[in-house]
Amino acid sequence: MAEFLEGIMPNVVAYQSRFITSLQQTVEMMVKSGILAFIIGLAFGVILTVCRKGGIRPNIVLYQLINIFVNLFRSIPFIILLIFLIPLTRAMVGTAIGVKGALVPLVFGCVPFYTRQVEAALASVDEGKVEAARSMGSGTLGLIFRVYLHEAVPDLIRVTTITIISLIGLTTMAGAVGAGGIGSFAINYGQNQNHQDIVNVCVLILLVFVCVLQFLGSFLARKTTNRGLFRKNHQ
Amino acid sequence: MIEISHLNKTFALKEGVVDAVHDVSLTIQDGDIYGVIGYSGAGKSTLVRCLNLLEMPDSGTLQINKTGPLTMENGKVYYGANKTPMREKQLNQMRRSIGMIFQHFNLLDRSTVFDNIAYPLKYSGMSRADIRTRVFELLELVDLMDKKDAYPSQLSGGQKQRVAIARALANRPKVLLSDEATSALDPEATESILSLLRSLNEKLGLTIVLITHEMAVIKAICRHVAVMEEGRVVETGNVYDVFAHPKENITRRFVASANALSRVDKLLKDDSQLVSVGKGETLIRMTFSKDSVGDAVISQISRDFNVSLNIVLASVEVLEGAPLGGMVSIIKGDPKDVTNALNWLKDHFVEVEVLKRG
Numbered sequence: 134m135a136e137f138l139e140g141i142m143p144n145v146v147a148y149q150s151r152f153i154t155s156l157q158q159t160v161e162m163m164v165k166s167g168i169l170a171f172i173i174g175l176a177f178g179v180i181l182t183v184c185r186k187g188g189i190r191p192n193i194v195l196y197q198l199i200n201i202f203v204n205l206f207r208s209i210p211f212i213i214l215l216i217f218l219i220p221l222t223r224a225m226v227g228t229a230i231g232v233k234g235a236l237v238p239l240v241f242g243c244v245p246f247y248t249r250q251v252e253a254a255l256a257s258v259d260e261g262k263v264e265a266a267r268s269m270g271s272g273t274l275g276l277i278f279r280v281y282l283h284e285a286v287p288d289l290i291r292v293t294t295i296t297i298i299s300l301i302g303l304t305t306m307a308g309a310v311g312a313g314g315i316g317s318f319a320i321n322y323g324q325n326q327n328h329q330d331i332v333n334v335c336v337l338i339l340l341v342f343v344c345v346l347q348f349l350g351s352f353l354a355r356k357t358t359n360r361g362l363f364r365k366n367h368q
Numbered sequence: 369m370i371e372i373s374h375l376n377k378t379f380a381l382k383e384g385v386v387d388a389v390h391d392v393s394l395t396i397q398d399g400d401i402y403g404v405i406g407y408s409g410a411g412k413s414t415l416v417r418c419l420n421l422l423e424m425p426d427s428g429t430l431q432i433n434k435t436g437p438l439t440m441e442n443g444k445v446y447y448g449a450n451k452t453p454m455r456e457k458q459l460n461q462m463r464r465s466i467g468m469i470f471q472h473f474n475l476l477d478r479s480t481v482f483d484n485i486a487y488p489l490k491y492s493g494m495s496r497a498d499i500r501t502r503v504f505e506l507l508e509l510v511d512l513m514d515k516k517d518a519y520p521s522q523l524s525g526g527q528k529q530r531v532a533i534a535r536a537l538a539n540r541p542k543v544l545l546s547d548e549a550t551s552a553l554d555p556e557a558t559e560s561i562l563s564l565l566r567s568l569n570e571k572l573g574l575t576i577v578l579i580t581h582e583m584a585v586i587k588a589i590c591r592h593v594a595v596m597e598e599g600r601v602v603e604t605g606n607v608y609d610v611f612a613h614p615k616e617n618i619t620r621r622f623v624a625s626a627n628a629l630s631r632v633d634k635l636l637k638d639d640s641q642l643v644s645v646g647k648g649e650t651l652i653r654m655t656f657s658k659d660s661v662g663d664a665v666i667s668q669i670s671r672d673f674n675v676s677l678n679i680v681l682a683s684v685e686v687l688e689g690a691p692l693g694g695m696v697s698i699i700k701g702d703p704k705d706v707t708n709a710l711n712w713l714k715d716h717f718v719e720v721e722v723l724k725r726g
Contacts, residue, residue: 265474267422268545269488269535270464272456279487284478359478359519 144328148318152331155318156338161232162304162314166239167297174244174296175289177203178251179277189263189276203245211242211303215310235304235312242303243296250292258284287354294350298343305339315339370396370419370543370575375428375440377414388414389425390599396577396592398542401569403586403607404579405622406596412579415596416545419577420466421445421459432466433542464488467536471548473528475520481507481531482516488538506534510564526557533564537572544568546578550585562588583626587611587687595619608688612657628683629653632696635680636723642680645726648700652710655694655719656684665716666695673709675701696723 139146177199184192209217215238219229222237258281266280282289308317315335323331377389388411396402406412417423419432425440438454439446445454454462475484485506489499507513510530520528529549536544546565550558566589568574580586586593586607593610595603595618602616614620624630632653635643645651670677677697684693699706710720 259472259474261470261472261474262476264422265468265470265532265535266487268420268463268466268468269539270460270462272460275491280476284476286478357478359521 142330142334144322144326144331145334148322148331151322152318152334155313155315158232158313159301159304159315162235162239162307162312163297163300165232166236166243166304167300169236169240170243170247170296170300171293173240174247175251177244177248178255179281181248181252182255182281183273183277189267190273199248203248205245206241207245207249211238212306212309214238214242215306219310230311232307232312232314234310235307238310239300239303239307243300246299247292247296250296251289254285254288254292255281257288287358290350290354290357294346294354297346297350301339301342369398369431369433370394370577371429371431371437372396372419373429375415375418375425375430377411377418377423377425387411387599389418392428392599392601394594394601394604396575398575399569399573400592401566401576401578401590403590403593404577404596404601405581405583405586405593406579406618407581410596411599412596413547414599416547416577416579419543419545420463420468422463422468432462464492464539465541465543467533467539467541467544469529469532469536469544469546469549471551473520473525473532473552475528475531475535477520480517480519481512481523484520484531485534485538487535492539502538503534506538509537509568510534524557525553526560529553529557529561530564533561533568537568537574542573543575543577546576548580549578551580551582558585559588565589583611583622587626587685591688595622606688608658608690608692611687612655612692627685627694629655629681629694629696632681632723643696643698643724645698645724647726648703649726650699650706650722651680651696651724652699653694653696653721653723654713655721657692657717657719658690659717665713665718669709669712673701673705673712675699675705675709694719 135146145152180195180199182188183190184196186193186196206214215235218238218241222229222234225237226233228234262284263276263280266276271279304312304314305316305319307314308320315338319332319335322328323335372395373393375389375392376387379386379388390411392415404412404415414423418425419430421438424443424445426443427440429437429439431437437447437449439451445459446452447454447458476487479487482503485503486499489502494502503516504513507516510533512527512530512534515523515527520531523531532549533544544565550561553561562585565576565578569576578585578590590607592605593607594601595610595616597616597618603610603614603619610619611623614623624633632643643651666677669675677699679695679697681696682693683695684691686692699709701709710722713720
């Protein structure tokens with residue numbers, strides 16, 4: 134087995150500990166920034182939905198604040214955002230390099246995209262359902278959790294999948310601030326040293342990542358359409 | 369009792385300010401089935417939403433059951449005689465005491481029938497067991513026990529509306545608002561929903577306020593009706609009186625919409641052979657009411673006045689147990705006899721309208 138692998142990708146085997154570290158860095162960046170972006174983006178998406186004009190709790194100030202933030206950061210290419218945010222990152226987490234330093238720009242890069250996706254998913258919830266829930270005496274929190282989020286679960290899973298996949302793309306650029314990861318491994322050890330097998334393996338790994346995530350996302354979205362994630366029994 | 373007085377609601381649109389509800393005052397007795405009829409845009413939907421404050425009226429007062437009186441000023445709501453501002457929580461509490469059903473059912477698609485009906489009960493301090501008992505009662509009430517684990521997408525329109533009715537009644541409201549609840553249903557489902565509403569009205573003493581654009585719905589279950597046009601209530605009263613003796617043009621249009629006799633206008637317009645009158649012939653429309661139908665007026669006038677009647681169209685229906693209807697016919701005979709016959713009809717509570725003379 135080892136011999137076979139060495140035969141088809143000698144350089145990957147030669148740099149295998151670097152390769153494993155890179156994988157770990159990518160996963161770490163994705164999990165940490167993904168969780169943060171998920172929470173913040175979901176909250177922002179909900180706020181945009183609830184506070185918009187004609188929403189259940191109109192609040193033009195809060196709405197515009199988030200709206201402008203989202204528009205601003207969506208228009209900056211990620212590689213520019215990485216270096217633009219260096220001072221802020223240093224102020225927030227103490228360093229601007231490494232995985233830790235990449236987290237802040239990753240979150241900033243991901244949240245605006247995810248916020249818009251969440252907003253679109255929540256917009257697809259029929260206003261009639263919200264009105265019916267209001268007629269039954271549901272308050273703002275009830276409407277958010279029991280109507281908007283509850284009814285949008287399949288759509289939210291779909292947009293979350295899309296966001297995670299686009300996050301993979303962002304993490305590969307984090308090498309620019311020394312965060313490592315698959316992207317910088319492919320450039321530094323593959324392209325720069327003319328080891329095509331390393332580049333190929335990186336592509337393959339990312340492909341598998343994306344396929345697995347997409348499959349999982351589609352599967353869960355399908356499973357949650359028309360049924361509770363965990364089905365309750367009333368027998 | 370529901371008392372609405374001087375209710376106003378305007379919407380500011382790009383095209384200008386729209387008076388959705390203009391100075392509406394209505395009194396609805398407990399246990400009544402009260403219909404509000406109007407064409408789309410008449411403001412009936414806004415009016416019914418003002419009753420549970422889904423739409424906040426600009427001004428007016430509102431008393432429903434023991435809540436209130438609520439006073440609305442500048443789009444804010446106050447309760448009691450000393451006008452205490454109403455809080456969100458109290459508003460939600462008040463909404464729970466009024467059920468509402470909708471044209472498009474508005475069920476949660478990702479919840480089962482059981483969970484949809486349990487929606488208003490959850491987080492209200494009720495135990496799981498009590499919720500279960502109550503939901504089962506409601507399932508029984510709307511005859512959907514076998515569908516409790518189904519999802520809305522697996523139900524027919526009529527079944528969905530039954531679920532919506534059960535959900536609306538979960539908190540035992542005394543009042544049910546129905547916003548075009550049968551407009552998206554086929555005739556058979558409409559019939560079944562209307563009879564369910566009627567039986568709920570009788571069994572539970574539920575006051576039902578329903579809005580519709582269909583005369584047939586009003587005729588089927590309402591006892592009182594208000595006719596709305598351009599945000600105003602133009603005519604109110606019990607269903608029979610309003611539709612037997614419509615005063616307003618719009619009411620006449622609604623009556624005509626559900627009446628076969630109105631077809632004569634089309635026939636006249638098209639100059640149909642059916643309504644062509646020869647010399648000495650007169651085309652008339654007779655409208656019967658409570659006091660006249662049943663008398664054999666037709667045979668009597670043809671015998672006593674020596675005129676002959678050729679019936680073109682006829683329609684009699686039963687409204688609140690009393691017949692209402694009419695006839696379009698061509699009357700033929702000596703002009704003097706015809707005049708006498710028509711006068712006699714008028715004396716016997718038949719409204720006569722001459723449509724065309726030969």
